[in-house]
Structures are given as C-alpha cells and as structure tokens.
Amino acid sequence: xxxxxxxxxxxxxxxxxxxxxRLKEEGFEVHVTSFSKGTITxxxxxxxxxxxSLDEVKPEEYDLLVLPGGKAPERLKKEQRAWAIxxxxxxxxxxxxxxxxxxxxxxxxxxxxxxxxxxxxSTKGELVSSGANYRDQEVVVDGNLITSRQPSDLPAFSRxxxxxxxxxxxxxx
Amino acid sequence: xxxxxxxxxxxxxxxxxxxxxRLKEEGFEVHVTSFSKGTITxxxxxxxxxxxSLDEVKPEEYDLLVLPGGKAPERLKKEQRAWAIxxxxxxxxxxxxxxxxxxxxxxxxxxxxxxxxxxxxSTKGELVSSGANYRDQEVVVDGNLITSRQPSDLPAFSRxxxxxxxxxxxxxx
Numbered sequence: 559x560x561x562x563x564x565x566x567x568x569x570x571x572x573x574x575x576x577x578x579x580r581l582k583e584e585g586f587e588v589h590v591t592s593f594s595k596g597t598i599t600x601x602x603x604x605x606x607x608x609x610x611s612l613d614e615v616k617p618e619e620y621d622l623l624v625l626p627g628g629k630a631p632e633r634l635k636k637e638q639r640a641w642a643i644x645x646x647x648x649x650x651x652x653x654x655x656x657x658x659x660x661x662x663x664x665x666x667x668x669x670x671x672x673x674x675x676x677x678x679x680s681t682k683g684e685l686v687s688s689g690a691n692y693r694d695q696e697v698v699v700d701g702n703l704i705t706s707r708q709p710s711d712l713p714a715f716s717r718x719x720x721x722x723x724x725x726x727x728x729x730x731x
Numbered sequence: 732x733x734x735x736x737x738x739x740x741x742x743x744x745x746x747x748x749x750x751x752x753r754l755k756e757e758g759f760e761v762h763v764t765s766f767s768k769g770t771i772t773x774x775x776x777x778x779x780x781x782x783x784s785l786d787e788v789k790p791e792e793y794d795l796l797v798l799p800g801g802k803a804p805e806r807l808k809k810e811q812r813a814w815a816i817x818x819x820x821x822x823x824x825x826x827x828x829x830x831x832x833x834x835x836x837x838x839x840x841x842x843x844x845x846x847x848x849x850x851x852x853s854t855k856g857e858l859v860s861s862g863a864n865y866r867d868q869e870v871v872v873d874g875n876l877i878t879s880r881q882p883s884d885l886p887a888f889s890r891x892x893x894x895x896x897x898x899x900x901x902x903x904x
Contacts (some may be wrong), residue, residue: 713756
C-alpha cells in the first residue's frame with residue numbers, strides 16, 4: 559500500500575507524525591508532499607522530509623490520502639494542485655483521511671457537499687458552508703472519507719483509516 | 732490489557748505520545764505515572780495527564796511497562812519507586828518496552844546484566860557499564876525486553892511491543 563500525506567509548515571505535529579509512523583508500522587510506504595521539496599516543520603518543532611513536491615505527485619500511484627491539521631491547511635486550501643489530488647481520490651473512491659483543520663482543504667475543493675464529516679470545532683462553519691453535515695464525534699466514516707476532530711481522536715481515526723485502506727478497494731459506495 | 736507508562740517532565744514527545752495513542756488504538760487501557768499527579772510536559776511542549784503517582788502504582792495490575800526517552804529518564808533512574816516497578820515486570824517476565832534514554836532506568840535498577848539491548852547512542856556507555864550487550868539496530872527483542880534507539884524507530888518498536896504483549900504471557904524465556 560502507498561500513502562500520500564499532504565502538509566506544509568506549521569502542521570500539528572502529532573496529527574502528521576502519528577499517521578506517518580503508524581502506517582509505516584503497518585508496512586505501508588509513506589510519502590510526504592508539500593509546496594516544494596526540503597523539510598517542513600510543525601507547530602511543536604518537529605521537522606519532516608518532504609519526499610516530493612505537489613507538482614511531482616502522481617495520485618494514481620497512491621492507495622490512501624492523509625490530510626493532517628495545524629495551520630498548514632489554511633495555506634493548502636488555496637492550492638489548486640492539492641484540490642486536484644483530492645479530487646482524484648474522490649473520483650476513484652479511494653480512502654481519504656482528514657483530521658482537525660485538514661477537512662477544510664476538501665471543503666475548498668468542493669468535495670464535501672452532502673457528506674457526513676467532522677473536524678476541529680472552529681472549522682464547523684466552513685465545513686457546513688461547503689455543504690457538509692457536521693457531526694461532533696471522534697471519527698466519522700462516510701464512504702471513502704474518514705474525518706476526526708483533534709489529536710485525542712488519533713486512536714479512533716487511525717483504526718478506521720487502516721481498516722478502510724485494507725478493505726476499501728473491495729467496497730462499493 | 733493494561734499498560735503503564737513511566738515518565739516525567741521533558742519527555743521526548745513522540746516517544747510517549749506514539750505508544751500512548753497506539754496502545755489505545757489497539758484497545759488497551761493506558762495509564763501514565765510520574766513523581767506526582769497533575770500533568771507532565773514534553774521537550775516539544777505537549778502536556779499529558781498523570782493518572783497516578785509512582786506511590787499509587789500497583790504493578791501487578793499491568794501487562795506492559797513502557798519507558799519513553801527524552802530527559803525524563805535522567806531523573807527517573809535515581810528513583811527507587813521506578814526501580815521497584817521495573818523489577819516486578821522482570822521478575823514476572825512481563826513485557827517491558829524502553830526507547831532512547833528509557834533503558835537507563837533499567838540499567839540503574841540493575842536489570843540489564845547480560846541482556847541484549849539498544850538505546851540512544853549516547854547511552855551506550857552507561858548500558859554497557861551495567862552489563863548489557865549493546866546493539867545498534869532499530870529494535871532489539873531479548874525475552875521480555877524490547878528496546879529501540881530513537882523516534883524514527885517507533886514503527887519497529889511498536890510492532891514488537893504489541894506482538895509481545897499479545898503473545899508474551901504464553902511464552903517461556
């Protein structure tokens with residue numbers, strides 16, 4: 559399985575690092591993409607290598623898309639290359655897992671209309687404005703889409719993300 | 732399964748938080764203990780609630796002991812209450828998972844003589860002086876004892892920790 563994480567500077571460290579290590583633990587190959595190659599640094603100071611720039615991503619090569627939170631999504635939500643990658647995953651019904659501020663990228667890409675989602679409480683208005691139905695719970699699974707609110711939801715978020723990625727290809731939504 | 736994490740202020744954030752969330756994801760109950768109740772804060776600023784003080788720990792209630800790294804083990808290695816808990820796990824041959832500076836607590840408690848271990852590279856001398864055989868690899872499993880070097884080893888560390896905890900009770904060492 560191949561996983562793509564889209565993030566940028568000022569990511570919420572645990573929301574990127576927990577899926578990053580967890581999916582490696584599961585034996586998946588994990589790539590991080592951002593505006594450009596190099597490193598990105600989280601709000602708490604952890605640095606992580608960017609494997610490839612958004613320009614270089616071939617989304618058809620990946621089985622799961624992860625969108626961590628922090629301040630990074632505020633910049634990424636204006637980035638059409640990020641929208642294009644997310645739209646590929648939705649068109650192909652491949653798993654997308656977004657936590658905290660991560661779902662605002664999907665809202666900006668116009669992908670959340672009539673979808674059941676959660677996200678950080680301050681993003682509720684933005685998600686609802688884009689047509690989503692907001693639920694205040696640790697994880698919401700709606701077809702190919704998994705969303706959670708905050709770092710303390712990571713155990714539930716990860717459990718559903720891995721289950722869906724392993725079984726998702728055989729499901730029909 | 733019940734898990735006990737022993738740590739203190741200035742822990743290495745991912746080395747505490749990754750096992751903390753990961754073991755919850757697995758459905759385990761996880762308690763954090765330290766010198767006193769309240770909260771402890773990591774080197775990168777993450778705070779975590781201390782569920783019980785070292786005085787209150789009943790080690791016989793737990794199935795796995797986790798010792799994260801950072802600067803916390805330098806204080807904990809002088810703490811006889813931490814030694815007593817670790818000695819219980821070794822006497823009962825229950826799993827103990829220590830990463831980075833975590834193994835120095837076990838060295839100070841006299842538990843590493845003739846054991847195969849790893850740990851953060853700067854701790855090698857201290858571990859060898861206590862009688863351990865040091866190996867430079869991402870994870871070393873020696874009977875009930877699992878050790879790793881650093882945050883990038885977390886996927887391998889966690890994989891072995893969970894496997895051993897789930898199967899450990901039926902093994903003979």
